[in-house]
Amino acid sequence: MPTPVELYFEAWQAKDPQILRPVLADDVVFDGPLAHVEGADDWIVALQGLFDATTALTVHKRWIDGDDTITWFDLTIGQSAAMPTVNWTQVDDGLIRRVRVAFDPRPMLGG
Structure with a gap:
């Protein structure tokens, strides 16, 4: 069975965030350069758009330290150039509790 972080990327x-719902804490918090979302149901809606x-999504490396996982990947939105991205996922009792993402969104925004 995949870990919650593996399931997130699967x-x-x-392109189906409902796959992720069973491993999301109801009060999950997401923070990234373009959004702050609180709550599993709201995050599922936001994820569908993303x-x-x-x-394109290419995972390059994943580091695991207890309940914390850092994933380094390239993200392509539409026709933009690939954006190097880092995702820090915190899991507690088998549920994703917090996700923090960092990337430079300029390629996606036309800059």
């Missing part, structure tokens, strides 16, 4: 590749817009 759901992204499948997943639909993603044209």
Whole structure:
């Protein structure tokens, strides 16, 4: 069975955030350069838009330290250049509790 973080990226590749719902804490918090979202149901809605817009996702490396996982990947939205991205996912009792993402969004925004 995949870990919650592996399931997160599998759901992204499948463009189906509902796959992720069983491993999201109800009070999950997401923070990134373009959004702050609180709550699993709201995050599922936000993820659908992101997943639909993603044209390529290439995971390069994953580091695990207890309940914390850092994933380094390239993200392509639409026709933008690939954006190097880091995702810090915190898992507690098998549920994703917090996700922090950092990337430079200028390629996606036309800059």
